[in-house]
Each structure stands twice: as structure tokens, then as C-alpha cells.
Amino acid sequence: MAQVLEFKLPDLGEGLTEAEIVRWLVEVGDVVAVDQPVVEVETAKAMVEVPCPYGGVVTARFGEEGTELPVGSPLLTVAVGAPSSGEETEGSGNVLVGYGTGAPPARRRRVRPTAGATTPPGAHTRTRPAHHPAADDHPGAPAREPGPARDHSAAAVRADGPVPVISPLVRRLARENGLDLRTLVGSGPDGLILRSDVEHVLRSAGTPVREPESPLAPHTPEATPVAPAPVTAGTRIPLRGIRGTVADKLSRSRREIPDATCWVDADATELLRVRRVMNATGGPKISLLALLARICTAALARYPELNSTVDTEAREIVRLDHIHLGFAAQTERGLVVPVVRDSHTRDAESLSAEFARLTEAARTGTLTPADLTGGTFTLNNYGVFGVDGSTPIINHPEAAMLGVGRIVPKPWVYEGELAVRQVVQLSLTFDHRVCDGGTAGGFLRHVADCVEQPAVLLRSL
Template sequence: MTGGAGREFRLPDLGEGLTEAEVLTWRVAVGDVVAVDEVVAEVETAKAAVEVPVPFGGRVVALHAAVGGRVGVGEPLVTVAETETETVAGAEAGGGGGPSASGPVLVGYGTAPGSGGARRGRARRGARAPERAPAGGGTAGAPRAISPLVRRLAAEHGLDLGALAARVPGGVVRRRDVEAALAAREPALAEPEGAPDGEVRVPLRGVRRAMAERVARSRREIPDASAWVDVDATELVAVRDELRSAAPELGIGLLALVARVCLAGLARFPELNARVDTGRGELVRLRGVNLGVAAQTERGLVVPVVRDAERLTTAALAARLRELTGAAKEGTLAPAALTGGTFTVNNYGVFGVDGSTPIINHPEAGMLGMGRIVRRPWVVDGELAVRWVTQLSVTFDHRVCDGGVAGGFLRFVADRVERPALLVAEL
């Protein structure tokens, strides 16, 4: 839509095959003036939360979705009308009197600082974009949330951040404030209107909906099988402790060590680093390992991916794992960081359990699982001893390989967890 009614900014292609997004938060309201590449909304895709900037400046005349509403790629998101200020700024920048535009891009991929006429005009005037309350309700003041996770948590539960900000010191909304507000209204949620016998219905959205679809597809398409073995991890724990003492700045933990052993196992048994092309009836074995790591977050289960993991040193691998899992818990991962995995490591031991039969992360062909590491009686050189013991498992696509390959991989990994010195031969 153009002319007097304004210009429609449509939801851009967010990449990775995504077709729609859900509006988490509006950063603008009708009547606000925005500059080129100013963020107007935060949306959640099936993979991550993303800030969306508008590629042209002007006055907001329409928001095309409510918070919680879904917008398809290519559908109108916001309409912006040209203002006199934007026209002058565009002319000063050589824009011929029209509003400057950078194209439908995401934060970090727009025009360079100072390249947009509206932005340069705004800079010369010394103006600063104010923080804004989400459209459709709230106080006149701008609610300030300490992180995207807090804003998302409030949006998921329909909390008005503006109203909440008015009741907290300094107007800064923290996670504990949102959780307290949710706890206070819990009795009211127990018997929502139209729900029989106190039934509560929670919509499947964003990451949880995507994961529900993925695991259902995995169960439909992949004939999976599992094998497992108990392992004496005492020497691996000792290596972790030695590294913590000798080089604490490297931050190498058990997950990084197990991931390193797993990568060595995939080099020996490349059949598991593969996928099935059902359309062409082919097995596709992949050269590089994009190692997924299952991470439980408040938004649901996600699997961030370490690309070309086999090329990294153990220290670099540990650093990348920390970076990705931390971003996953904060909800700040880019969509690209959640796709393209070829094999996954799943540490379900963090839940205090010994074993599991996980569902393969479609379209991958395998997953290494690790249970909790606990002290147990173990026979060592014919004598009973107390050792650190864990259970390792491998779940595999039976179309890709048989039990001999999967068992060989699992035994290889188990042997190097028990005797990590053997891993030196594979490095």
C-alpha cells in the first residue's frame, strides 16, 4: 500500500525455510515516528526470537497483528506514512525527497550506520528513538524489560508489561517480577471461562510447536533403534578435574570432553553422520560434522548446532558450547544456529536420570545420550571399588546402518570415556 495511506512493510523472509512468525512485542504504537532500520517488533519463529526493523522511515499508521498473532512471510506487518521530517531528511541525503529504504532486512543486516537519509537527518537533529510500550494496551510510560526472555515470558502468558512496570521499582521489569505476577494470578487460571473441570489449555506456539512437529515427523519417518552400555567414567572425570585445575580459563567440562569423544567416534563410523534422501532413495553421508547439543530452555527443547565441530580444538569446542547453550537459555539464538545439524549429543543426565530413549532430531541419523554420573560399585582388576559410572546410549536410524555399526560406535565412545588417553591416538 502506498500514497496517502502509507507504505506497507511486509514480514521479510527470515530464512531457513520459515513461513510465519508470531508477534511477541510491538516496539512502536500507531502515531510513533520511526527511522530507517528502527526495530518495530520482536517476533518469534519456529526457531528463535528475532527483532524486525522497518526499511523506511515515517509515522506508523497501522499495526497489522496483535501481540500473539501470527503473520506469514510476505504479509503486512506495519504501515508507515511519509512525514514532512522524513521527506526533508531524504532530500538532504540526496534521496530525491522520498523516504530512504534499505530493503526488508533483519537487525544486523540493514543499512550501515549513517547510510539512510532518515537516520542521518535524525542524527543531525540530536533526536533519540524513545523506548515504547507494546501497542494495544499498557501504560503511557515505556516498560523496560531487562532481557528479551522477560518480554517473551510476559507475552506468552498475556501479561501487560506496561502495567507491571508501574508497580515495580524504577519501572524495570525483571524475570522475578513476571514470575510473581503469574503466581498471583494462578488461582484465576485454574478455571478459565469455558474450560470444564478446571481444564487449562495452552496453545502450542513457537519453539514448542516446532519441536512437537519435528518429533512427530521423526517418529513417523525414522525407524529408530537404541543401544546402551554402563561406563566407568572415573578417568574422564579426573581429566576434567585436572583441566579445571591447570587451565580453569578454558572452561572445559564433561560435555565438551564427551563431545570430543563423540566426534572421534563419528570419524571412525561415518555412517552415523548421514541422512536419508527419501525423494531420491539415497543415503547421504556428510563430510563435516555439525554437532547439535540438546538444551532445555523455558521456551522448550532446542538444539543449537556447532558447525564443523570436528575442526575445533577441545578448548574452542567448549567455548562454542557455552556460547550456544547460554544464548539458547536467554532466547537470543539466531535461527541459523538451530538448523543444519548432522548428529546430536543429549546430556539427559542433567535431569537426574540414568537412561532415556530419545527421539532422533529429524533429519539426522543418530544421537548419543549420556545419563547422570554417579558413584557406584564397580569391579576393577577383580576387586570391588567405588567408581564414577554413567550410562551411554546411541539411538540410530536403522535405514542408515545396522546394529553392528551403531554398537561399534557406542563401544568406541565408551572405551575412550573409560580410558581417555586412547583418544590421543585419534587427535
């Protein structure tokens, strides 16, 4: 006899507590193998695939694409075969996002679900969190056969405990119409309360049914008549996932960090020439970003105050003994900051390779949470957008960010004569709690000196 197992959204680590369903990779009725990815979700850190620890037939899915679920919410149920002697049915236990046993997934095939498979005992009594919108009927729920009318009101109020409803929409419909769900007996499987049950009771009592509000719509008090809103209300875009996390982090940075910015123009002509010479010798190409990163790590070794964080509770500045260099990357899903770990131990070739790998992962949405956390200093190359300067917001809880504008030909006094040189504007935004202007200015001047005369960098190699 098949056993129905429930797979819940696993603990995603890195302090993440929820995820948005981006794309289902299986359908109800599909056969899945142990550790086969079944759903693609977007967390506050990255977009990843979630493998299922059970092998069997998918009998139900919980949550439409675009729905946000907290950790521990049901994702799907799987009917697994009866275990043979000595065989376990607990699955692999490998529920870390993006990881499994590495075994190739079984070929998907459609099976005709039986009544017992599509409606496992208790499968329809589970609900998703009430604050997420959902369809009126759950995917995989069987159609109700016509039958005699039932009394939808219970003789006695239910005992304490969760009330089984088919969707959060039904719970909201009852709440906004002042109906206690504990007084109802649902007509669905195992007493599941359907939307039609709630509407039947409200109409029987002569109560006008008030449709539940969209969770994204502004609330209007009933006592205050309001004229119809114009069509030009605009589009509402939920701040969630990566974009929501970025918004929270930037807001916190503005609230907590007393930042200041200084900037300087630098002649990058010699740096560009050196890069051309390096790439002409053969081997992997060295990116300009990698050279700037190498300059950054050298400057941070000289001014370690800027590679630190502030412990506000202890009222202490924590200077870090490693440099994990983040760099801002714009993607279709928003701004992300991948991190090159132990940048101070890498040469220009290694930095180029890691920047290329992380940039491609950002473009394809395959960055892992580890790729996006732990940064100690950020390099922001906003020159790729065609702008000269910026006063960026520090990536909390870091202490500083180096900004690099576009490199453009400009008139410049070079060796006592006016010439056209390749000029770049560099800016440093820093936490004024960790250092004063003298330290920040010294760091930025050292970066500019290395840009103008790359040979200066040799002293720290």
C-alpha cells in the same frame, strides 16, 4: 506532503512462512529511524527482532501480541516526509530478521498523530489472515463520529475482489450467520465493514446473532444438543512457534525413521580426573560436554555411517563429510537444539567456548535460525535432569543421537576389585536404515572406551 508506506512481515528465510508477535517495540505515533527494530517475533526457529526499512511516524500497527502472521502480511504503516531533490523514500531495503545497517536507532518520541497520519488512505481496508483471532477494532483506528444512519445493504453485489472488513472476527461473524459480506456497504472509512454493520443487518432481518466460535474451542454441531461442559475442561495451549516445530519434527521422526537403541554403562572416573587436571593448568575451563563432544567426533570419524541422512525419494543414504554437532537445550520456550558447526575441526577449548555461547543465547532467546539448523548428529545430555537413561527420538533428518545420563558413584569392579566409581550410562539411538547393530554397537563401545580411558582418544588426535 507525507507519504504512507506499508511494511510487511519479510521473508524470514530457512523455509519459515509465519511468525508470532511476541512484543511490539514501538507504538502508534512513535518516530522510528531506518532499520530500527519495531517488533519482536518468534518463528519456528528462534525469537528475533524485525527492523523497519522506513524512517518516519508509525501510523498503524497490524496484529496484537500473541497473534501469528504469515510472511507478507502487513506489520505497520509509516508516514515518511516528502523526499527532497534526489532523495529516495524506499528505505534501506534491509529487512532480514535481526539485521540492519548498524546505525543507532533514533530516540523514540511521541507525536500527536493527525487525522491524515492515523488514517492513511487504504490503511483500514487491509485485513489480517482470517484464521488468526483479532480485536474487534484495529489499533489506531479512529473513533467514529455520530452521524446519520446509513443503509448497510448494497443495491448490488460487489464485484469480485477482497471485501474490506475491520478484523477477521467480523468476517467469521458474517460467515457463521450466513451473511454475504459482498451485499454490504460498510460505515467505516472507505467503506470498511465494521462489526456493528454486520449486527445491524442481522437484527434488521430478525436473525438471532450467533457469536463466532473461538478458533481454539471444539466445534459442536447445532443439530446435536449438548449438556453444558464441566469447568474441568483443562487448559488449551497452542502448538506453535518453537514448541510447534519441535512437535512436528518429532512426529515426523517417529513416522519415518525405524529407530533402535543400545546402551552401555561406563566408568567415567578417569575422564573426570583428566578434566580436573586440564582445568588446574589455567586458561579457559573445559566443560564435560566439550570432552564428550570431542569423543563423539572421534567416534564418528571411525563410524561415518552414523553421520549421514537418508534421501527417501532417491532411496539413497547420504554420508556427510562434515560434522555439525547439535546439543539439546531446555529453555522456557521449549526444547531447542543449537548446532556447533564443523565440530570435527575444533579442540576441547573451542568446543567449550561455543557450547557456552550457544547455551547463553538459548537461555536469553537470541539464537538465530542459522544457530538451529544444519545439524548432522545430536548429543543429548539428559543427565542434567537427574536421570540415568533414555531412549530419545532422533532429530530428523539426522541418523543418530548419543544420550548421556547422570554421573553417579556406584559399586564397580575396577582392576579385579570392588570399588566405588563414577558411572555413567550411555545410549545410542540410531536409524536402522543407515547401519546394523554391529556398527551402532562399535560406535557406542568406542565412546565408552574413550570415557573410561581418555588416552584412547589420543590415537585419533
